[in-house]
Amino acid sequence: MCPMCVVTPDARTSLPATVEAPQQARAFVSEVVCPEHGALAEDAARLLVSELVTHAAVYGAPPLSLQIGCGVHELRLEVRHGGSSVLEPADPDGQLRLLLIDKIARDHGESPDPEGTVLWCTVSTGALPESPEGPTPVRSSGGPRAGKDDEGPHL
Ligand SMILES: [Zn+2]
Numbered sequence: 836m837c838p839m840c841v842v843t844p845d846a847r848t849s850l851p852a853t854v855e856a857p858q859q860a861r862a863f864v865s866e867v868v869c870p871e872h873g874a875l876a877e878d879a880a881r882l883l884v885s886e887l888v889t890h891a892a893v894y895g896a897p898p899l900s901l902q903i904g905c906g907v908h909e910l911r912l913e914v915r916h917g918g919s920s921v922l923e924p925a926d927p928d929g930q931l932r933l934l935l936i937d938k939i940a941r942d943h944g945e946s947p948d949p950e951g952t953v954l955w956c957t958v959s960t961g962a963l964p965e966s967p968e969g970p971t972p973v974r975s976s977g978g979p980r981a982g983k984d985d986e987g988p989h990l
Contacts, residue, residue, distance in 0.1 A: 840905035843869035850888060852897040852916075860884040860901050860914075869905035872962040876910050879939055879958045887914040890932050891954050894921035898950075909941055909957045917951040 846867035850856040861881040868877050884901060891899055895916030902913040922945050924930055936943050936956055943956035 838907050840869055840872060840907050842871040843867070843873070843905045845902055845904040847900060847902040850899040850901055852892045852899050856888045856892050856899060857885040860888040863901060864903060864912075867903055868910070869960075872905055872907050872960045873910055875961040876958050880910050880912060883936060883940055883956055883958060884912050884914070886932050886936050887912060887954050887956065890914075890921055890924075890929065890936075891916040891918075894918070894924050894929060895952065895954070905960075906957075907960070907962055909959050911955060911957050913953050913955040915948055915950055915953050919952055920945055921952065921954055 846863075848859075848863050850859055861884060864881045864884050865877065868874075868880060873880070880903070884903075888899065888901060891914045896918035898915075898917055900915045902911075902915070904911045904913075921929075922933065924933070939958070940956035941959045943954075946953045946955065
């Protein structure tokens with residue numbers, strides 16, 4: 836299992852089961868992606884949530900919600916919907932979408948949930964392991980932390 840991220844807690848949002856859902860899901864990823872570990876994974880995560888949400892909206896049932904969690908080495912993307920399994924779509928569009936998710940995600944699957952079903956996937960962040968002493972303190976270049984953290988490590 837991945838360690839818990841100490842920087843970014845899980846974030847969840849509800850989404851409409853409409854054509855706007857994928858775009859809202861992509862925007863939510865950019866808003867809440869872990870600044871410490873998620874920078875390299877953001878593009879893949881945006882693409883993946885878009886596909887997961889579209890798939891859940893087409894084959895599942897409302898209400899839809901999206902949860903994003905940082906596990907340091909991977910991001911976990913979960914789309915909840917009120918329907919049952921969506922892993923065996925009857926039409927080629929759905930099958931192609933699952934194939935795409937399978938290619939881009941590190942892992943993907945489905946879990947039953949009290950609210951319906953969770954379609955989830957994980958994406959590698961490329962983050963290096965933390966030192967055994969714990970996370971390296973974030974260095975800020977002088978002045979009190981202003982809450983905003985634009986100065987990440989230059990990779
Ligand atoms: Zn993180």
